[in-house]
Amino acid sequence: MLSAASRQWLQEFRSVVRSISTHFTGSALDVLRTQAADLVPVPAAAPAPSAQTGGGAFAACIDQFPQQRPLQVTTISSQWAALPLCSDAFAVLYSGLTKTPMVVVEKLNRQRMQKAAxxxxxxxxxxxxRVPEQWRAALTDYQDSGFDRGHLAAAANQPSAQAMAQSFALTNMVPQNPTHNRKLWSKLEADTRKYAQRAAGNVYVFSGPLHEGQTHTLGRNAVWIPSHLFKLVYDESQQRAWAYVLPNRADALITRPMDYASFVQRTQWPLLEGSAVLGTIR
Known part of the structure; x- marks a missing residue:
């Protein structure tokens, strides 16, 4: 989720703030340094939430998760400022550090796709x-940035007018290369909808960003720009899972899907923990 370079960048930022004391002194400055360290922490290598029984923080949208086993937010370091958010037709694990989702989860099936059409x-x-102001992205952050506000729960997946409206919240967005968003990612979304329309049961979709290499941000609120985006698809009735991890660039190509074990190794996200995964798709 977060590269060594990104962690080093944050550590260096903290060091700069702390170095203020070499030029100025005073109790107010001590408070400032302490608050800055708290607001810009160095995250652990990568959050690895496990599944949990019961509703927990996602009680209002527990049905969006396989076997109604939502992510256990308490297992994620507080340094990520992780915040669970429920909408009518998707669940978001949001980060106040990156000002973007960490993971968005949707339950698709034939009935839902018919309603969305x-x-x-x-x-x-x-x-x-719903997000505290200091953790929130703003519309102005994306303005003239050269990046799209890229949906993770696709607008075309939404089964009602209210769910459609909810999907345009910035807590469902990441800064996305326009060509990547409108061509490659759009095709992946469409292909996933087609699969869900044919599937015998529920198809769960996990989408999110990865941050590898140097950290880049946009806007006054420093919204993190993903280096890659992932999409993990799980066919519950077939107990099959497959995933894509794609660079957030215009020249990215849809590659052959990877199996679930390879996805976990690549991303450190054991998102299907507790669910049976017996195969993949090729």
């Missing part, structure tokens, strides 16, 4: 006031 896309993006 023909719904008019609203394109009314908005900052999510």
């Amino acid at each position: 023909g719904l008019e896309r609203t394109d009314k993006f908005f900052a999510d006031t």
Whole structure:
């Protein structure tokens, strides 16, 4: 999730803040340094949430998870400022550090795809006031940035007008290369919908960003720009899972899907812990 280079960048930032004391003194400055260290912590290598029984933090959207086993937010370091958010048709594990989702989860099936078909896309993006202001991305962060506000729970997956509106919250967005978003990622979303329409049961989709290499941000609120995006698909009735991990670049190509074990090794996200995975798709 977070590279060694990114962790080093954050550590260096903290060091700069702390070095202020070599030029100035005073109790107010001590408070400032302490608060800055708290607000810009150095994350652990990669959060690895496990599944849990019971609703927990995701009680209002527990049905979006396989076997109703949501991610256990308490296993994630507080340094990520992880915040669980429920919408009508998807669940978001949000990070106040990156100002983007860490993972977005959706339950797709034939019935939901039928309801979603023909719904008019609203394109009314908005900052999510459920998130504390200091952890929140703003519309102005993306303005003239050269990046799209890229959906993780796709607008075209939403089964109602209200769910459609909710999907345009910035807590469902990452900064995404426009070509990547509109061509490659759009095709992956469409292919996943087609699969869900044919599947015998529920198909769970986990989407999220990865941050590898040097950390880049956009806007006043320093929204982290992903180096890669992932999509993990799980067919519950077939007990099959497959995934894509794709660079967030215009020249990225859809590669052959990887199996679940390879996905976990690559991303350190054991998102299907507790669910039977007996095969993949090729």
